[in-house]
Amino acid sequence: MIKRLQFSIDIKADKVTIWKTLWGDKNYRDWAGIFFEGSYYVADNWDAGSTIYFLAPDKSGIYSVIEKHLPNELIEFRHVGNVMDGKEQPLDDETKKWSGATEIYKVLEEKGTNTLKVEIDVMNEHLEFMTNTFPKALKKVKTICES
Numbered sequence: 001m002i003k004r005l006q007f008s009i010d011i012k013a014d015k016v017t018i019w020k021t022l023w024g025d026k027n028y029r030d031w032a033g034i035f036f037e038g039s040y041y042v043a044d045n046w047d048a049g050s051t052i053y054f055l056a057p058d059k060s061g062i063y064s065v066i067e068k069h070l071p072n073e074l075i076e077f078r079h080v081g082n083v084m085d086g087k088e089q090p091l092d093d094e095t096k097k098w099s100g101a102t103e104i105y106k107v108l109e110e111k112g113t114n115t116l117k118v119e120i121d122v123m124n125e126h127l128e129f130m131t132n133t134f135p136k137a138l139k140k141v142k143t144i145c146e147s
Contacts, residue, residue: 011113
């Protein structure tokens with residue numbers, strides 16, 4: 001069973017700074033490391049329809065399709081399947097339970113501050129981890145942006 005979680009944090013930084021913090025290689029590694037130390041991504045480009053790999057140091061992880069991308073405003077990923085040794089794996093019964101889940105990042109402009117909103121579809125067995133860990137990751141994004 002999949003449940004949609006929503007998180008948000010106010011950040012005193014412009015949208016470009018927030019976006020670069022989210023998706024610049026070094027900063028991504030810093031905040032995504034909250035979930036799993038050494039996390040990184042591989043993407044040829046950030047265009048809608050492109051594939052992106054979210055990986056651990058051993059080249060395992062998931063691959064996703066970028067559904068929508070409005071730089072500095074919105075990006076939506078549709079998670080597809082697993083990656084092992086840097087290679088996409090065929091969809092098995094376990095993967096089919098979550099394949100198609102989405103993860104959306106939005107930066108909403110406010111007066112003097114911006115709000116980063118995240119919506120993520122999560123399997124029941126990961127709810128507790130994500131509920132506890134995502135706010136820590138967003139605090140790391142905020143710290144990087146505001147320093």
